[in-house]
Amino acid sequence: MSTHAIENAIAHKRATLYRMVMPEHVCPYGLKARFLLRRKGFRVDDRWLQTRAQTDAFKATQQVETTPQVFIGGRRIGGYDDLRRHFGLVVHDPSVPxxxxxxxxxLVALLMAGASLLAVGRPLLGPQLLSAFIAFSMCILALLKLQDVESFSTMFLTYDLLARRFVIYAYVYPFAELLAGVLMVAGRLHEVWVPVALFVGSVGAASVIKAVYVDRRELKCACVGGSSSVPLGFVSLTENLLMVAMALWAIAMRGSGWLF
Known part of the structure; x- marks a missing residue:
């Protein structure tokens, strides 16, 4: 293709997209690439690779290992991530903290807390909002851990002081966190959730302080599950301290009737 033809294609925002569209598989990145091109104002020549043989032949001809492949003005841009880079957009890297x-x-926990208070006619500002926010946060965080307890326990064992002595605690922790969170939401069995929250929060806070601020270790936090890239540090420490604070506050305010 001549330089003039390439410049003309770019000026008129025309792009060619090769993507897999088969009865048993439609490439999700191909759909994303088409969506992004159209969002940027490009007219897309959408070319389907409808069989495995056709796909393999295309890869061999273009000397590429993956599809989709995007061409703008006859120049190959590459796959979906390459297309995002071409437009100056961020490309997600799961290894980056x-x-x-x-x-x-x-954010979701805060919205749920506010919605639950509105549903029962309680004011949004006050200790009930904090209580509900912490409770819903604990439930959501426990859910994320319970998706893959093995993965969570492996990451948790890298820094939790109690779990490193008693491995079973790494498996029990998500269930204990969920139990405390659910009972906090229900406003029942304070004699159960208060000591549970106080215990796991205290051990967790001590573990984070030891690993991050004393030993100066750079670790990933298991707070949102074992596959996360969240750095261990301030956020995890805050989560644990909030549980401790909530438990202590419940003890101090026992019988006052303000608990959510």
Whole structure:
């Protein structure tokens, strides 16, 4: 293709996309690439690779290992991640530490806490909101851990002081956190959830302080499950301290009727 033809294609925002579309498999990255191109104003020549043989032949001809493949002005841009880079967009790297999962958990927990208070006609501002927020956060975090207890326990064992002495604690922890969170939401059995929250929160806080602030170790936090890339540190420490604070506050306010 001539330089003029390439420039003309780019100027008129035309792109060619090769992607797998088979009865048993439609490439999700191909769909994302088409969506992104159209969002950027490109007219897409959407070419389907409908058989495995056709796909393999395309890869061999283009000397590429994966599909989809995007061409703009006759120049190969590459796959979906390459296309994002071409447009100056961020490409997610799961190995890079990120607080995004924790932020998502806390935001959803806060919204659930507020919604639950509105549902029963309670004011949004006050200790009930904090109580509900902590309780829902604990439930969501426990859910994420329970998706893969083996993976969670492996990461948890890298820093938790009690789990390193008694491995069974790494398996019990998510269930204990869920139990405390559910009972906090229900506002029942304070004699159960208060000591549980106080215990796991205290041990957790001590473990984080020892690993991060004393030993200066750079570890990943198992707080949102064993496959997360959340750095161990301030967020995990805050989570544990909030559980301790909630338990102590419940003890101090026992019988006052304010608990959620």
């Amino acid at each position: 990120s607080y995004r999962p924790v932020v998502a958990v806390f």
